[in-house]
Amino acid sequence: MKRPELKVCGMLHPKNILEVAALQPDYLGFIFFKGSKRYAGELDPEVVKALPEQIQRTGVFVNEDSELVLELIHKYGLNAVQLHGAESPEYCRGIAQSIKAIQPEFKLIKSFGVNADFDFEQLEAYQEVADYFLFDTQTPDHGGSGKKFDWSLLDKYTLDVPYFLSGGIGPESAEALNAIRDPRLSAIDINSRFELEPGLKDAGKLIEFKNKLS
Numbered sequence: 001m002k003r004p005e006l007k008v009c010g011m012l013h014p015k016n017i018l019e020v021a022a023l024q025p026d027y028l029g030f031i032f033f034k035g036s037k038r039y040a041g042e043l044d045p046e047v048v049k050a051l052p053e054q055i056q057r058t059g060v061f062v063n064e065d066s067e068l069v070l071e072l073i074h075k076y077g078l079n080a081v082q083l084h085g086a087e088s089p090e091y092c093r094g095i096a097q098s099i100k101a102i103q104p105e106f107k108l109i110k111s112f113g114v115n116a117d118f119d120f121e122q123l124e125a126y127q128e129v130a131d132y133f134l135f136d137t138q139t140p141d142h143g144g145s146g147k148k149f150d151w152s153l154l155d156k157y158t159l160d161v162p163y164f165l166s167g168g169i170g171p172e173s174a175e176a177l178n179a180i181r182d183p184r185l186s187a188i189d190i191n192s193r194f195e196l197e198p199g200l201k202d203a204g205k206l207i208e209f210k211n212k213l214s
């Protein structure tokens with residue numbers, strides 16, 4: 001089985017972005033949601049644009065106006081968007097069509113907050129438009145909760161769309177992640193459990209975790 005990729009989300013500070021980029025994660029996430037403690041809307045776009053091209057620069061949005069999403073994709077040179085609110089399949093299709101017409105390799109990641117009541121059937125309407133799903137813990141703050149959900153709930157996931165696993169993944173999670181045998185697990189998404197403060201990642205912890213993943 002292919003080793004899942006790694007996404008480090010919630011990057012904020014230029015020096016820290018370069019420090020983490022040097023560890024060669026597959027994705028770096030920038031949160032363009034004003035309600036987040038990791039809001040990156042003030043970040044210099046040149047810092048993001050200058051990242052090595054192997055790193056997928058991912059903008060995270062929550063129920064944002066689609067015109068603004070498209071504007072920020074261009075402003076920051078993003079390769080992917082992660083739609084982390086209650087965006088409809090039609091909204092996702094509009095974004096995907098607009099951007100893929102000029103950037104065919106662009107990726108759309110649709111996030112869902114999972115709990116015991118989560119309706120996996122709703123995903124069917126998104127399967128043609130999402131390149132990936134992202135399964136996070138359901139919380140009122142949308143994301144970055146540091147809380148893990150019960151991964152056995154994913155036994156109910158029957159579609160073929162590859163997914164990112166997220167929510168409360170910490171340094172101690174490596175062993176459990178290595179035990180997952182689902183070929184649809186495309187990437188592991190980490191955030192607050194690797195922080196010194198919101199938006200500031202601990203490079204030492206990241207190196208240790210990355211080395212433990214198989």
Ligand SMILES: O=C(O)c1ccccc1NCC(=O)[C@H](O)[C@H](O)COP(=O)(O)O
Nearest residue numbers: 009036142143144145146167168191192
């Ligand atoms: O991190 C945030 O502050 C955030 C706020 C609003 C929407 C999404 C947000 N984060 C998106 C992510 O992809 C996080 O990595 C994901 O929620 C997991 O976070 P954590 O539980 O802290 O590992």
